[in-house]
Amino acid sequence: MPLHVNLYHEIQHQELARRRDPLRLGMIGLAVIAAGFVAYYCVVLERSHLVGMQYEQLQDEFSRLDPKAKAAKERQDELNDEITASQTMMQNVDGRFYWAPVLDQILKSVPRNVQLTHVGAMSGPSGATNTLSISGISSAIEPRKEAEALRTALAARLATKFKGVTATFKNLEDSEEFVMLDGRRLATATFTIEFQLQPKDPGDAPAAAPARKPKLVADE
Amino acid sequence: MKLEQEQIKKIFLSVLLLIALLYCYFTFLLGPVQQGEKTANNGIAAVIPQITDAKKQISRTAALETQAPDAIAFLNNLKDTIPDGEPIAWFPPKMSDFFKSHGIEKCTTHMLSEADDAMPGFKKLVWTIDLPKVDFVPLGIAISSLENEEPLLTIVNVSIDATREDAQYQHATLTVTTLVKS
Numbered sequence: 001m002p003l004h005v006n007l008y009h010e011i012q013h014q015e016l017a018r019r020r021d022p023l024r025l026g027m028i029g030l031a032v033i034a035a036g037f038v039a040y041y042c043v044v045l046e047r048s049h050l051v052g053m054q055y056e057q058l059q060d061e062f063s064r065l066d067p068k069a070k071a072a073k074e075r076q077d078e079l080n081d082e083i084t085a086s087q088t089m090m091q092n093v094d095g096r097f098y099w100a101p102v103l104d105q106i107l108k109s110v111p112r113n114v115q116l117t118h119v120g121a122m123s124g125p126s127g128a129t130n131t132l133s134i135s136g137i138s139s140a141i142e143p144r145k146e147a148e149a150l151r152t153a154l155a156a157r158l159a160t161k162f163k164g165v166t167a168t169f170k171n172l173e174d175s176e177e178f179v180m181l182d183g184r185r186l187a188t189a190t191f192t193i194e195f196q197l198q199p200k201d202p203g204d205a206p207a208a209a210p211a212r213k214p215k216l217v218a219d220e
Numbered sequence: 221m222k223l224e225q226e227q228i229k230k231i232f233l234s235v236l237l238l239i240a241l242l243y244c245y246f247t248f249l250l251g252p253v254q255q256g257e258k259t260a261n262n263g264i265a266a267v268i269p270q271i272t273d274a275k276k277q278i279s280r281t282a283a284l285e286t287q288a289p290d291a292i293a294f295l296n297n298l299k300d301t302i303p304d305g306e307p308i309a310w311f312p313p314k315m316s317d318f319f320k321s322h323g324i325e326k327c328t329t330h331m332l333s334e335a336d337d338a339m340p341g342f343k344k345l346v347w348t349i350d351l352p353k354v355d356f357v358p359l360g361i362a363i364s365s366l367e368n369e370e371p372l373l374t375i376v377n378v379s380i381d382a383t384r385e386d387a388q389y390q391h392a393t394l395t396v397t398t399l400v401k402s
Binding site for chain 2: 022023026027030034037040041044045047048051052054055058059061062065066068069072073075076079080082083085086087088089090092093096097098099100103104107115116117118119120121122123
């Protein structure tokens, strides 16, 4: 085997030592890490920039919408006030008690042998009980029965149009006077009947006007 | 491999430099950027609900604008039925004309009281309408018309009495309330 002498031994050794220099390796490692940090910084910076732009856009949008929203709120308050006032007014109008239908029922209920001397009607507050009072003279063989018939008949008629109808005699007295009706002499009784009634619905519409005339004692 | 004294010094210095660089990197570069991003994110989280609320408010008002005209027109129409001027000047003649148009010639109207109504911009007046000579049927028709034609008028009391002076007629008194502009 021939003797082999490596004359480059020293140079190769130095080259190897240079390549394995810890400082050099450390610098390369640091450079890689630094590059990573820079790259990460760039990513974060870009992301932050995008978020910042989005925020600015949203702020611009809000600054455009905010005055409109405030104006809209004021307008909404105005409209709500007007709508509330309108609804209150509508309730007031619809909640009124109409007396024409009551007068119509009186007209239809009074028989020819009963004469009214007074009709009084009084409205309570909206939705409350209303009072109707009728006074008159009934003439018949049994005038008290005639007055009772009027009370029940009128109460029944009113009950078809109103709720909570009650009818009570406040006064029912035999009279000493007699009247002539259809050629017969009939006894008389004076009476006062009070009715309590409530509207069935707030929007009860008034009925048609009375069609015929009741007999009042002054008609005689 | 044994490190030389000089190399140990260099490594130590390098480590110190690295620590300083890392500190600067996180404190002066990455920190402010991340802080800015966080602030922006918080701002976005806060402003999005505000934008949503603003849009909702605008759409609510727009919806109300479409519903309101009917209600407002109703109120305005009612207001338009109220004549201008003092009610004492126009209400009694109005009632006289009304009952005349229903065949009731004699009509006297007096104001009983005046009070503010619950409705802002309105006041409630109480009147008594005296009809000394009425027939029952025309009176019933007139009351029916009055209740139908005058939505701001409420009849609170009706009194009809037979009169002995004239057998044909009765004496009626109505107590009514009206709403007028205050």
